[in-house]
Amino acid sequence: MERGEAKSKKAGGPPRLCCICNEKRPVLKRPKTLQQICRECFYEVFEEEIHQAIVNNGLFKSGERVAIGASGGKDSTVLAYVLSELNRRHSYGLDLFLLSIDEGITGYRDDSLETVKRNELQYGLPLQILSYKDLYGWTMDDIVKMIGLKNNCTFCGVFRRQALDRGAALLKVDKLVTGHNADDIAETVLLNILRGDIARLSRCTSITTGEDGPIPRCKPFKYTYEKEIVIYPFAVSNPHHTYAYFKKLDYFSTECIYSPNAYRGFAREFIKDLERLRPRAILDIIKSGEDFRIATTTKMPEQGTCERCGYISSQKWCKACVLLDGLNRGLPKMGIGRARGGGVNGGDHKKETKAGSTVKTLETKQCGSLDF
């Protein structure tokens, strides 16, 4: 990052120096603190803050097998890099793996998986790939052919969450980590408010979730701004490494071809507009989410297990089973929206399969066989 070293780009005023070291030219204005910071100080403080988040929240124990949910995108690539770096530097003693899920989206996931395969080589972390086709008998392309472009993100999200848990169980890992960042979590808080989903609202700001379930998962980037995750690969350098990728971490960035209709997109736009006006808003929304207390008179759903597959569920059948059942019976609207009249959880069982629909008969693999 030596280009234009001598040029001052400020519109008026003397060139400033890094707030932290007071020596070098600043290259970034941190949204979290509004500090002007140079390249070296930035990646130091970036890595240190994540280390603190890990230590202060007791995210890991020495000797744990940890699977990194790796999509090949910016968050999981930076996560894989930083976590393996911190594991080495601070001797966390973790056994790290990359776990990828292939949803079967042509032109998107097949390309991003190539990136993860490269990450496997670049970071020396073993990789496991699980596909929706193997797990559920359906690829996202198949699902979209059946249901069209509305609600497909619901299917994908539900299936992916379960797929990560199943993959983690197969690999016999103790913990799952994902690259969800502060922006993602702030969006989720807003989404849950917009939907009145009190149960999720109470859980979504926890840095570790699912401790009472099969595989706990944690989010080391909970307090990390997306902007910094994007800039980090431009700043990082390590005198001990000689790989060419180093200056620019290799990651994949294309919008999922099915995503433009996802509801989350609206929350995302809103958060980005907010960040522009008041960057601190993102962390403040998370703080509000953490401090919400549910009124004692509110009835909360109880967590049990799915009758069909044994996965964690607050209904008779887990969401994935409901959705799959709908797909397999040619009733893809089942499980979308509130359970009113249809399906196992709703009550009314009188439904007819559409004549002539191509129905796949593969059933969900029993989760019981994976010792949930």
Next chain:
Amino acid sequence: MQLTLEFGGGLELLCDSEKIHKVNVDLPNGVQELTMKDLLSWVRTNVIKERPEMFIKGDTVRPGVLVLVNDCDWELSGQLETTIEDKDVIVFISTLHGG
């Protein structure tokens, strides 16, 4: 002036999937200096081939698009008022995609 424009984070899809564009930008008539504001407008017209709303919102970049001028956050140099000089490298990265 000769400039190098780089598009990342998915923005390259708006410019025929080309990540790097070496361009020659002429100053608008009667103007002494080129600002980012001018450049954005120029890019929108001459480089962005589809869905300009993914790149630009109003006068400035869409929220979620990072701008680096010579590897430096444009928030430090006055955003739209940043002056652009010959041989500068401007990078646009979108953060609005999965990770």
